[in-house]
Amino acid sequence: xxxxxxxxxxxxxxxxxxxxxxxxxxxxxxxxxxxxxxxxxxxxxxxxxxxxxxxxxxxxxxxxxxxxxxxxxxxxxxxxxxxxxxxxxxxxxxxxxxxxxxxxxxxxxxxxxxxxxxxxxxxxxxxxxxxxxxxxxxxxxxxxxxxxxxxxxxxxxxxxxxxxxxxxxxxxxxxxxxxxxxxxxxxxxxxxxxxxxxxxxxxxxxxxxxxxxxxxxxxxxxxxxxxxxxxxxxxxxxxxxxxxxxxxxxxxxxxxxxxxxxxxxxxxxxxxxxxxxxxxxxxxxxxxxxxxxxxxxxx
Amino acid sequence: xxxxxxxxxxxxxxxxxxxxxxxxxxxxxxxxxxxxxxxxxxxxxxxxxxxxxxxxxxxxxxxxxxxxxxxxxxxxxxxxxxxxxxxxxxxxxxxxxxxxxxxxxxxxxxxxxxxxxxxxxxxxxxxxxxxxxxxxxxxxxxxxxxxxxxxxxxxxxxxxxxxxxxxxxxxxxxxxxxxxxxxxxxxxxxxxxxxxxxxxxxxxxxxxxxxxxxxxxxxxxxxxxxxxxxxxxxxxxxxxxxxxxxxxxxxxxxxxxxxxxxxxxxxxxxxxxxxx
Numbered sequence: 001x002x003x004x005x006x007x008x009x010x011x012x013x014x015x016x017x018x019x020x021x022x023x024x025x026x027x028x029x030x031x032x033x034x035x036x037x038x039x040x041x042x043x044x045x046x047x048x049x050x051x052x053x054x055x056x057x058x059x060x061x062x063x064x065x066x067x068x069x070x071x072x073x074x075x076x077x078x079x080x081x082x083x084x085x086x087x088x089x090x091x092x093x094x095x096x097x098x099x100x101x102x103x104x105x106x107x108x109x110x111x112x113x114x115x116x117x118x119x120x121x122x123x124x125x126x127x128x129x130x131x132x133x134x135x136x137x138x139x140x141x142x143x144x145x146x147x148x149x150x151x152x153x154x155x156x157x158x159x160x161x162x163x164x165x166x167x168x169x170x171x172x173x174x175x176x177x178x179x180x181x182x183x184x185x186x187x188x189x190x191x192x193x194x195x196x197x198x199x200x201x202x203x204x205x206x207x208x209x210x211x212x213x214x215x216x217x218x219x220x221x222x223x224x225x226x227x228x229x230x231x232x233x234x235x236x237x238x239x240x241x242x243x244x245x246x247x248x249x250x251x252x253x254x255x256x257x258x259x260x261x262x263x264x265x266x267x268x269x270x271x272x273x274x275x276x277x278x279x280x281x282x283x284x285x286x287x288x289x290x291x292x293x294x295x296x297x298x299x
Numbered sequence: 300x301x302x303x304x305x306x307x308x309x310x311x312x313x314x315x316x317x318x319x320x321x322x323x324x325x326x327x328x329x330x331x332x333x334x335x336x337x338x339x340x341x342x343x344x345x346x347x348x349x350x351x352x353x354x355x356x357x358x359x360x361x362x363x364x365x366x367x368x369x370x371x372x373x374x375x376x377x378x379x380x381x382x383x384x385x386x387x388x389x390x391x392x393x394x395x396x397x398x399x400x401x402x403x404x405x406x407x408x409x410x411x412x413x414x415x416x417x418x419x420x421x422x423x424x425x426x427x428x429x430x431x432x433x434x435x436x437x438x439x440x441x442x443x444x445x446x447x448x449x450x451x452x453x454x455x456x457x458x459x460x461x462x463x464x465x466x467x468x469x470x471x472x473x474x475x476x477x478x479x480x481x482x483x484x485x486x487x488x489x490x491x492x493x494x495x496x497x498x499x500x501x502x503x504x505x506x507x508x509x510x511x512x513x514x515x516x517x518x519x520x521x522x523x524x525x526x527x528x529x530x531x532x533x534x535x536x537x538x539x540x541x542x543x544x545x546x547x548x549x550x551x552x553x554x555x556x557x558x559x560x561x562x563x564x565x566x567x568x569x570x571x572x573x574x575x
Contacts (some may be wrong), residue, residue, distance in 0.1 A: 021476065025393035026405055028386045032446040037412050040423035047423065054429065103316050106309075116561050117320040120327060123557050123564060124550045125505040127523045131530055131546040132326050135333070135341075135539075143329070179323070183569040235416070239507050243530050257418060257508075264422055265512065274422045281419035288414070 047274035054270055065275035075276060077251055078259040079283075081166050085255070086234045088170040093230050094223065097178045101185030102211075115186075118179035126176065130243045133172045134159075137244075159245055162252040169240050169253055177233065181226050188222030189215065224295040228288060235284045256280050327550070334544040341539055355540035356548070362541060363529055364517055365548060372522040375440045376503040382445035383499040384492065390446075391454025392480050396466060406455075413448045421512075428513050439513040440521065444503060449571065450495045457491040458484060494567040497560070504553060522549050 048065050052058040069075060100118060104111050121129055136143050137158035145155040158168040192215060200210045216223075237255040241247055247254035247262075260280065264273035325346075333341045334355055336348030359365055393399070394406060424443060433439040461484060469483045485492065510524040517525070526545045557564050 019399070022393040022397040022399040022402070025389045025397070025476070029390045029405070029409070029446055029451065032386075033408060033412060035427065036424060036443055037415065037420060040420035040427065041415075043423040043426070044419055054426070100316070100319055103312050106312060108312070108316065112561070114316050114320050115565065116557075117323045119561075119565055119568075120323055120554070120557065122568060123501060123553050124327075125507070125523045125553070127505075127507055127527050127530070128330075128546045128550040131526070131542060132330050134530075135330075135543070136326065175323070180568055183565055187569065232416075236418075239527065243527055246531070260418060260421070261508070261512075264425070270422060270426070277418045277422055281416040284416045284418070285414070 044274045044278050047271050048278050050271040052270045053268040055268075058271075061271070065272050066279075068272060069275055069279060074251060074254070075256070075259060078254045078256045079280075081252060081254055082235060082237060082256050084166050085170045085173075085237060086231060088167050089173055089234050090227055090230050092171065092174045093178060093181060094226055096174065097181035097226065098185050098219075098223075100178070101182045101189055102215075104182065104186055105189045115179075115182070118182050120179070121176045122179040124176075126239045127243065129172065129176045130240050133175075134244055137168055137172075160249055162250045165245060165249060165253045169237075169244065173234070173237070173240060177230070181230075184222055184226060185219065188219040192218040220298070224291075227295075228291055231288060231291065232284065235280075235287075327554070330543055330550075331547055334540065334547040336540065338538075338540050341543070355544035358538065359541045359544045359548075362538070363525055363545070364520075365522070365525065365545065367518055368520050368522040368525040369548070371437075371519060372504060375437060375521060376500050378437075378441045379444045379503040380496050380499045382441065383447045383450045384495060386446045387450030387495060388454045388458075388480055388485070389477075390451045391456075392458050392476075392484070394451070395455045395458035396463070409448045409451055413452075421508075425512050434513050435516045435519055437519070440510060443509065444499070444506075447495075447499060450499065453491050453495055453570075454488070457488040461487055490566075493563050494570055497564060497567040498571065501553065501564075 049060060049062060050058045051061045051064070100114075104114060108114065135141075139145060139155060139157055139160050142158065144158065148155060157164060159165050196214045196218075197210055200214060205213070236257055238257040238261065241253040241255050241258050242261075245253045247258055256276075257280075260273055260276045263269045263276060328346055332345070332347045332351075335351040335353070337350070337352070337354065340348050394402060428434050428439045428443075433442070465483060465487070466479055469479045474483065505523060506521070507523040507527055510521045511527065514520050514524060520528070526549050529545060530542050
């Protein structure tokens with residue numbers, strides 16, 4: 001009996017230790033990575049030294065694209081816009097999602113209804129959200145301005161005032177994504193052991209003290225994750241300004257990705273656009289790595 | 300006294316949550332109402348038009364090939380999702396249950412590619428599509444998304460949790476490796492399958508930057524792309540109702556699916572964050 005089993009296991013090992021099998025199984029991934037990741041990264045780097053409009057032959061121009069990039073005011077403006085966007089988006093996202101998650105965590109009735117309603121914009125296409133908010137933020141006919149006028153307040157140029165437009169988009173993006181972060185914070189909050197709160201209560205700690213000294217330190221990892229995810233998301237800002245403002249007014253909502261897109265598909269500067277993309281990607285990775293470093297130090 | 304204070308607090312909490320819920324739901328309800336309203340009624344705060352009609356939808360169908368784009372989007376999302384499930388589980392299986400040289404290396408490559416910003420590959424991938432003559436084909440929309448690093452890692456983790464005995468027993472019965480993955484192991488990792496399927500379907504359905512780049516033929520456009528170009532292109536300026544109707548049609552399938560599979564959606568989306 002035992003011997004039989006042993007022979008059988010040996011047989012299995014012999015038949016299935018075919019050396020090529022695992023490589024065959026991972027080959028789709030390897031081919032994919034070569035075509036869609038390795039080659040593009042190398043090709044992108046190569047393109048940064050060339051001028052090319054796709055139709056006529058490529059022309060080697062050395063580091064001209066890079067010097068152009070460093071003197072390109074519009075590109076730096078686009079980076080600045082993206083940073084302004086993040087400056088409002090990240091704190092707002094953190095505060096609103098943490099607050100809503102904290103409320104949901106208080107043994108609330110109908111919690112699943114609230115959770116679902118916060119989550120609705122997360123799953124819907126950004127195109128829908130943008131078209132919807134266009135109606136809310138319009139100057140003359142927007143619902144928010146109509147409400148303001150009803151309250152006797154002056155209209156605000158949510159999307160036409162150059163000092164306001166990018167922040168309007170940041171609020172909209174927060175509205176779209178906050179539901180996801182509510183869920184992440186809820187998971188984080190539920191990992192805090194209830195004994196901690198009980199002990200704190202015995203010591204006479206107020207709710208705020210409990211929150212500040214127990215909850216916040218315990219959910220630090222979630223806070224950092226939310227910061228990193230919203231940073232990456234914010235750096236990809238594209239469809240909202242593309243539909244809503246086209247980058248205007250006065251290029252104040254031109255995002256970096258929108259500018260890269262325009263360089264490639266409106267002006268057909270493939271080499272220069274690739275340079276922008278290459279530089280921008282390295283910038284994003286640097287920012288994210290720095291964030292991770294700072295976080296690791298703090299934790 | 301104390302009890303009363305507590306209940307006041309709770310009332311405030313519910314009020315805050317309710318206000319939040321209204322801010323998230325009201326715009327959607329307003330949008331659906333507006334899509335059914337005649338143009339002169341759209342600018343108002345009222346939720347439901349006095350004479351609801353499908354006029355906006357009728358106009359939309361006559362102006363843009365929205366039905367065709369719906370089919371395009373469905374096809375693309377279904378094919379992409381199936382391919383992601385298949386490639387994700389074969390690669391994930393090899394990484395989880397097989398010993399071979401370079402396994403760890405491949406794992407690191409996968410993790411690295413996940414953190415690579417798409418902005419770097421965007422232009423070269425477009426050029427690859429041009430060179431392969433795939434611009435204006437379904438392939439351009441499907442192939443670049445057919446393999447997902449995230450899906451591979453999800454499947455790897457799910458397979459690692461399954462006992463080796465399950466696989467050995469199947470091999471004893473003469474089951475092929477493909478049979479093992481798809482007939483023996485798949486039924487044991489349903490939550491992972493659902494998560495990966497939902498994420499890649501929604502991802503594909505909502506993708507808009509890539510279609511804008513590789514599709515120029517209106518008959519092949521995906522729905523978000525067509526709606527975007529309609530909204531941006533100025534064709535909709537005088538037709539606000541049509542634009543909103545298009546947005547409703549784009550949102551509706553996902554919203555209905557969400558109402559039915561709420562829990563799965565929320566768990567799946569949350570797992571993208573929690574993986575990190």
